[in-house]
Amino acid sequence: NAGVMQNPRHLVRRRGQEARLRCSPMKGHSHVYWYRQLPEEGLKFMVYLQKENIIDESGMPKERFSAEFPKEGPSILRIQQVVRGDSAAYFCASSQTSGSWEQYFGPGTRLTVT
């Protein structure tokens, strides 16, 4: 059973470009969570999605960030017009149900904005 897949593992973008981060949850999991890890910090919750629905985006910056989890295909975290402060590791996690105690994490995408 493949784990949570994230791609790309590393992404370099220039200021003003768009970044698209992809996450494929574990097989049978329909709940996806995105977290951001800034340098020297713990992970911070960004958004929680179920198929075709955003359940909670309270941790998402109000501008430039968006997320989706379509009926088919991976979940996408999109950052428009990236700035240096967006440089971080972005982790996706998935669970079978929202009440599952365990969230299975992917390997993360390290975004570097130059």
Next chain:
Amino acid sequence: AQTVTQSQPEMSVQEAETVTLSCTYDTSESDYYLFWYKQPPSRQMILVIRQEAYKQQNATENRFSVNFQKAAKSFSLKISDSQLGDAAMYFCAYRVNSGYALNFGKGTSLLVTP
């Protein structure tokens, strides 16, 4: 708001010795989960151990055990017979039972010396 505090940015232990990592948390909830995650240099987040707040018995997983003091809101991790492969960042995390977002501390970097 729930906060998780790890007061030790770095810890060092000799191989085969025992080390304890500290974690305190602040919450007004009574039903929650506590977790310790390991993040090796690969950055993959690996669940080490979890504790349900309603359980008085401390969780144990092989060489890893916790000291859960609910009244003091303390949740320390003890690693016995430390191995070189235990070297990593360790994050304490909290999640309210009715919720889904994990709240992480800033982490403790554990160095294991031969």
